Amino acid sequence: MYKLYWAPGSAAMAPQAILNALNVKHELIKVDDDKNEQKSAEYMRLNPHGRVPTLVYDGAQVMYESAAICLFLTERHPEAGLAPAPGHPDRGLFLQWMAYQTNTLQEALMHYWHGNYFIDGVDQQAQLSAKAEQRVDEMFGFLDGVLARSGPWLCGKNFYACDIYLAMMARWTRKMEKPAVHHREIKRLVQHCLALPAYAKMLKDQGIEQTA
DSSP: OEEEEEOSTTHHHHHHHHHHHHHHOOEEEEOOOGGGGGHHHHHHHHHHHHOOOOEETTTTHHHHHHHHHHHHHHHHHOOOOOSOOOOOOOHHHHHHHHHHHIIHHHHHHHHHHGGTTTOSSSHHHHHHHHHHHHHHHHHHHHHHHHHHHHOOOOTBBBOOOOHHHHHHHHHTTSSSSOOOOSSHHHHHHHHHHSSSHHHHHHHHHTTTOOOO
């Protein structure tokens, strides 16, 4: 049994879709960020950073950080084929793209959505957001080129959790002048994810929409 603490449209999207794809027993526990529940004393005992997602497994084991949860789940359930095993030719690229997305792309997206986390002043935050939007588009353009040259997926011919993570990242651009699906190969990847029952169920359960 797994317990996943989540909030709509948050970084819990990918772990939740992966749990669906694994077809393992799990409980979803919504954290209402509109009510600031992620900062409650009860939740902070699980995740001292006050963010989602958080995964509880094996009764009382706790971990957080979305990419780490994705890696953990796919390695714990290798039969699903959502991650290449150690020694597989795709292994290096898989780890690279998971790290790139959470360390580089996701950081820029945080600058876009939450400038107040990084700098004071409304004008300065607006400038940061504008710069971040430019950087995000450049990154998706780069990834689009990777998919066009050596795809159809990030690691080549095999679809993995890193592609699900990229679909989640693409949704976070929906309010930008040029959302990620402006790029042809990114659009195709997102369309594929939207057609996956596990991903579609995640969107339905979270009560959110995603288009391509």
